[in-house]
Amino acid sequence: MTNPEYQQPRASFQTWGPWALLAAAVVAGVMSARVVGVDRVGLVVCAVLVPAAVVLQLWAQRVRRKRPGPNRTSVCLYLLRWAFAFVLTWANPFFAFYAVTGYYIAVRELPRRLVMPGLFLTAVTMSGSEIGGWPPHGVTLWLGFFLVLAVNMGMVSVFTRYALQEEARSLNQAETIGELERTNAALQRALDENAALHAQLLLQAREAGVADERRRLAAEIHDTIAQGLTGIIAQLQVVANAPDLSTARTHLERASALARHSLGEARRSVHNLTPVALAADGLPEALKKTVSEWGERTGTRAEFTVTGTTEQLHDEVSATLLRIAQEALSNAARHARPTRVGVTLSFMGDEVTLDVRDDGTGFDPAAVPERTRSGGFGLEGMRARAERIAGSLTVESEPGQGTAVSARVPLVRDDR
CATH class of the missing domain: 3.30.565.10 (Histidine kinase-like ATPase, C-terminal domain)
Structure with missing residues (x-):
């Protein structure tokens, strides 16, 4: 996974950077042709290879859209661009502006094992330009070439290492962000499920409460009204078989007291209060x-x-x-x-x-x-x-x- 914010400026440079560098090289080459003493052969070489470089760049962009590198095609395009840049720099050292493109596209278009060799080829072209152009004349210029090449490769190695570390950090950052987004999405789903479960539990609790209240009221009625009525019936049965009026009156008073007691219990049960007693x-x-x-x-x-x-x-x-x-x-x-x-x-x-x-x-x-x-x-x-x-x-x-x-x-x- 790649960080879009990191890739966007890189993608913009991959599209427009080579054109800008090629244009700078052409302008510098034209302005410096007489100064550096470009001969007729050099002019012909530049006149042929500059349009070829334009065509190559158009073709490379088309291929990159269809098959992003690194792959065999991108390796061939890199080597072909380097060859154009090397010959142009041989003809006029100021075409090194175009050669420097190889530093920026190597990581994108070359497999990891070929990145350093590709950068070395670009460093050779740049070092030749920096000592005054190809080919070096004399032992001193050759020694200067190797010294400049060593410095270039040292700087390239350092910057490439930092670039790879930055890219790895960006990739890790992007993966972490992606993982956090997936985790947040999972948490949101869990929250939605918990909300639904909470609503279901509330409904079940409400139904259980209703059922429990019904059982409570049923038990209260049984313990109050039913028992009271049972006692009243028992007292009235005694009244029905009472041998004298005094006995009957006593049991009627008990039945009346039971009725009043049961009525009080019923009222308190309805209001969920404590028993009368x-x-x-x-x-x-x-x-x-x-x-x-x-x-x-x-x-x-x-x-x-x-x-x-x-x-x-x-x-x-x-x-x-x-x-x-x-x-x-x-x-x-x-x-x-x-x-x-x-x-x-x-x-x-x-x-x-x-x-x-x-x-x-x-x-x-x-x-x-x-x-x-x-x-x-x-x-x-x-x-x-x-x-x-x-x-x-x-x-x-x-x-x-x-x-x-x-x-x-x-x-x-x-x-x-």
Whole structure:
């Protein structure tokens, strides 16, 4: 790859430089012909070779456009131009203006191995001109010729080396620029792909958020309205079979209280606030009231215990554990028919554990997934709630041996 900014002036000189040098040589040759003593043969040689040099230059430019060098044709053209320049300089030393063209086109038209020999031929022509013209007369002029030739070749070697180094630097620069352009293009493509991926991830996150919110609302409805309605139905069934008006009135009052409680829970669930039981009390007090009220409604002996140093928990942690306790108690009332239930809240370092145990009928936990696939929010709902705050839920049960539900969640304090 070649640097266009570096090649443009070179290409301009390759096109117009030889013409300018040939024109300068012709003018200098005409003006100096009498001074240097050009004879009739020299004049004839100049009259023939100058037009030939013009034709050669036109042909060389045409060939260069079709087949840029270096190649065999460009080597032949270089040697032919050198021969013209050598003979013209022999006839008149001032035609060295034309001979100097060889210095500038050698690298372009000659293979690398022939560059120095080509420059040497041009240096021979130039050295002959600089000592007064060809051929040197006498030993002194021959010694002067070789001295001038050595100086010319030394300068040519130095300048050629610098020119090749500059060209190599320009090529490296051009390659670096090209690599940077390719890298920038690749980065731009990566940025475009990342933008598309980002948009896709945003869409997926939005859809996941919508789905998660739907699950949350479904679970909230199940934990509030559904459980409340279940309790109301249970109280009304008792009313229907009540032996006296006093008993019926007691259960009607409980049903009314459940309805009001469920309505408050429904309103707070819609606004994504904490459960009603946590509005004024901490988690231990809320769990104690929940267990006590559940025991009164179901007629089951229910006990609540707190172990460890009580901490003020974050609202999300408190709400999660309260919902899990409510669901576990609701499941026990509907399926286990227990005579005794124990709920324990344990503060253990950086964890909080909620255990709900009953002595009911028990069940086979392996069969639960088959039932929950129908859309229930029982054990799977409790497990999802615990995992949502980086916790876990385990269930231990056997038919006829009761059930133990244990939820472990991180202890996140309320810093307000």
